[in-house]
Amino acid sequence: MNLDFTYQNPTTIYFGKNALNNLSSELANYGDTIMLAYGKGAIKKNGLYDQVTAILKDNGKTIVELSGIMANPTYKKVMEGGKLVRENHVDLILAVGGGSVIDCAKAISVSAYCEVDAFTRYWLQFEPIDNKIVPVASILTLAGTGSEMNGGSVITNEEIKIKTGRVFPANVNPKFSILNPEYTFTLPTYQMISGTFDMMSHLMEAYFSGEDDVTSDYLIEGLLNSIIHSAKVAVKNPNDYEVRSNLMWSSTLAMNPIMGLSKTQDWEVHMIEHQLGAYTDCAHGMGLAAISLPYYRYIYQFGLDKFVRFAKNVWGVDETGKTKEVVALEGIDVMERFIKECGIVTNLKELGATEEMLPLIANSTVLLGGYKVLTAEEILNILKIAYEAQ
CATH class of the missing domain: 1.20.1090.10 (Dehydroquinate synthase-like - alpha domain)
Known part of the structure; x- marks a missing residue:
């Protein structure tokens, strides 16, 4: 191991068939307003949406929904999510889906309170984050990107035809991630x-x-x-x-x-x-x-x-x-x-x-x-x- 390194990973992983049982205890650590971020409706077909929203409501949380996150999340979608975060004073972004949904959630987390163009500042110029960050958590439904336990966020700026990623510092990592392999069974x-x-x-x-x-x-x-x-x-x-x-x-x-x-x-x-x-x-x-x-x-x-x-x-x-x-x-x-x-x-x-x-x-x-x-x-x-x- 000839190269020096610093390694930190603060994400808590709940893994297995009963992993979702841990969501309630984690929610106690955050405020009243939760953004539920997800894709184009698969979690509604497999019943996970109903399970998650029921837990959120049982814990007295106000739910703000951001749906329709695409397989290659766009900067336009990030800006839509950021606007919802600011308007509703979101305390936690809960991403339910695969890596694209989680990547988008992290992008919203760092961009919502950025006062300049976040894509230029954070994805092109790789500037340090100097604004408020909204905590992110995830419930994984597709294995592939590893976004559930890292600071990575790949975003497509459709206006300038650039798709690029950045691995943000560990404070952008999901605070916790729920991994139940059964959630991947219905994937094509x-x-x-x-x-x-x-x-x-x-x-x-x-x-x-x-x-x-x-x-x-x-x-x-x-x-x-x-x-x-x-x-x-x-x-x-x-x-x-x-x-x-x-x-x-x-x-x-x-x-x-x-x-x-x-x-x-x-x-x-x-x-x-x-x-x-x-x-x-x-x-x-x-x-x-x-x-x-x-x-x-x-x-x-x-x-x-x-x-x-x-x-x-x-x-x-x-x-x-x-x-x-x-x-x-x-x-x-x-x-x-x-x-x-x-x-x-x-x-x-x-x-x-x-x-x-x-x-x-x-x-x-x-x-x-x-x-x-x-x-x-x-x-x-x-x-x-x-x-x-x-």
């Missing part, structure tokens, strides 16, 4: 597997960097093995509680952000996908998968030993009689077979991209990178490969 398979690759991508972004022997890499390999096994079972049996609970907890661990400690990290796949999402509004995990395959086939040579380790320890590739290059590429090939076995999208056309969009996406992507910092031209070439993928 498309959303479940999209979230699954998202959590895998979080781990790989941290993994593919550095040449030292870091404890974090061993943890990442173990989590990836768990996710791969659980995903295969969950696709065939979505109501298997054990594998869905493993996926939910793996997602939380993957981005909380303990797995990246003492790592330089990469994050270029996410940066490219963010701009893909800004133009197509595609499912985040699907976009990540489509970009990851050509991206890793391009950069593997710059971090060859790590890609060999990845192939052996994560995908079980036998290196006997093979060059490092062959082993590394075989690992990516096995990952591609897994992606297709699970029904994860690998073609940008299927995600709504057009050929005309590709240079716009490439030129607006923030250039980061672990083993290699790509140019906009190199990113465009990767996008073209993903656009024509079979």
Whole structure:
């Protein structure tokens, strides 16, 4: 562990079938007005909305609702939520949904009392938060982003076509999060597997960097093995509680952000996908998968030993009689077979991209990178490969 780090995570996790029983005791720590933030109605269909509102009312809380939060939350939606917070003097934002709902809640938390344009100040200029922050809590219904236990918030500014994220300090983390794997049973398979690759991508972004022997890499390999096994079972049996609970907890661990400690990290796949999402509004995990395959086939040579380790320890590739290059590429090939076995999208056309969009996406992507910092031209070439993928 050669890089110094400070780690703090104040989120309390309530995990399991009876996790919602803890909501009442937590509500006692906050004022009378609760904003209930959620998506487009799934929690009403599965009965969770009725359960949560009943608990809020039983505890004497006034409920302010913000519904309709989209899969890629927009800055316009954040501003709508901020206005409600100010007008109603909201004491706690309770996000019920997946990572997008929780990301939006955190964005509202830091933006509601910002006196200037919050997107510019906090997401583009990365200024410290110097205004009042409204506490956030969450009830998770979709595993993938890890937003339930981190300060991350990815927002799309639709006016300027920029989708970008920021990991805020720990005081923006949800104060508590309720995780019942049963809440994920009713998700469409498309959303479940999209979230699954998202959590895998979080781990790989941290993994593919550095040449030292870091404890974090061993943890990442173990989590990836768990996710791969659980995903295969969950696709065939979505109501298997054990594998869905493993996926939910793996997602939380993957981005909380303990797995990246003492790592330089990469994050270029996410940066490219963010701009893909800004133009197509595609499912985040699907976009990540489509970009990851050509991206890793391009950069593997710059971090060859790590890609060999990845192939052996994560995908079980036998290196006997093979060059490092062959082993590394075989690992990516096995990952591609897994992606297709699970029904994860690998073609940008299927995600709504057009050929005309590709240079716009490439030129607006923030250039980061672990083993290699790509140019906009190199990113465009990767996008073209993903656009024509079979």
